[in-house]
Amino acid sequence: MMLHIPEVLSQGELDRVRALIEAGPWVDGNETSGFQSALAKDNLQLAEGSAPALEAGALIAAAVGRHPLFVAGALPASVFPPMFNRYGPGKKFDSHVDNAIRINRTGQRLRADLSATLFLSAPDDYEGGELTVDDTFGVHQVKLAAGDLILYPSSSLHRVEPIIRGQRTSAILWIQSLVRDDAKRTLLFDMDMAIQNAGARLGQDDPAVISLTGGYHNLLRMWAEL
Ligand code: NI
Numbered sequence: 001m002m003l004h005i006p007e008v009l010s011q012g013e014l015d016r017v018r019a020l021i022e023a024g025p026w027v028d029g030n031e032t033s034g035f036q037s038a039l040a041k042d043n044l045q046l047a048e049g050s051a052p053a054l055e056a057g058a059l060i061a062a063a064v065g066r067h068p069l070f071v072a073g074a075l076p077a078s079v080f081p082p083m084f085n086r087y088g089p090g091k092k093f094d095s096h097v098d099n100a101i102r103i104n105r106t107g108q109r110l111r112a113d114l115s116a117t118l119f120l121s122a123p124d125d126y127e128g129g130e131l132t133v134d135d136t137f138g139v140h141q142v143k144l145a146a147g148d149l150i151l152y153p154s155s156s157l158h159r160v161e162p163i164i165r166g167q168r169t170s171a172i173l174w175i176q177s178l179v180r181d182d183a184k185r186t187l188l189f190d191m192d193m194a195i196q197n198a199g200a201r202l203g204q205d206d207p208a209v210i211s212l213t214g215g216y217h218n219l220l221r222m223w224a225e226l
Helices: 010-021 037-038 051-065 068-074 182-202 207-223
Strands: 002-005 026-028 044-046 078-079 082-088 091-094 100-102 109-111 114-119 127-128 130-135 139-143 149-153 158-161 163-166 168-177
Touching: 002 068, 010 051, 010 168, 026 037, 026 130, 044 051, 044 114, 051 078, 051 082, 051 168, 068 149, 068 182, 078 163, 082 091, 109 168, 130 149, 182 207
Parallel strands: none
Antiparallel strands: 002 149, 026 044, 044 082, 078 168, 082 168, 091 158, 100 109, 114 149, 114 168, 127 163, 130 139, 130 158
């Protein structure tokens, strides 16, 4: 499932993140790549562990953690500290699948079930630079408003199209989900949305809503890995 999550950052938070990361330090994006992605990647990255990366990353991690749609769609067990990418004219990231396992600076390991791109540049600030994701339902091209996020399975082939004009800056997150299987997680999300819809119309104390809510939690209990 691909899920568009609007307004993850408020305008104030977006301004703060942009101000923090603007001056860098920006380094070659290949410093953190595996072998295959080093061939594919051609961009800049905010130096991992630098003060701006840590402060802006903490702000973003807090923002996604309190966004109900992100929590419902990702069912996050843990979120890898956000990384920041920047693409200028001619820069791109060819087709690749994200690494399965991420190891953070403290040695903590995370299985990447979901990848997320948080757009920090407004769509008008650049031409090209779409995030293109291939999934079982076809090819999706994504370019969102600044502050919006797209969530997609880390197992999907994806790329960033070459930038024709301007500059595209984004934050990238990897999420280990309580439910690693995308089909099961998607089913839970659809059920969650339907239950909320039914609850709003019938009332939270309607017997059918109570029964469906129980079904949701019992499926989550069956499938969740802590
Ligand atoms: Ni990627």
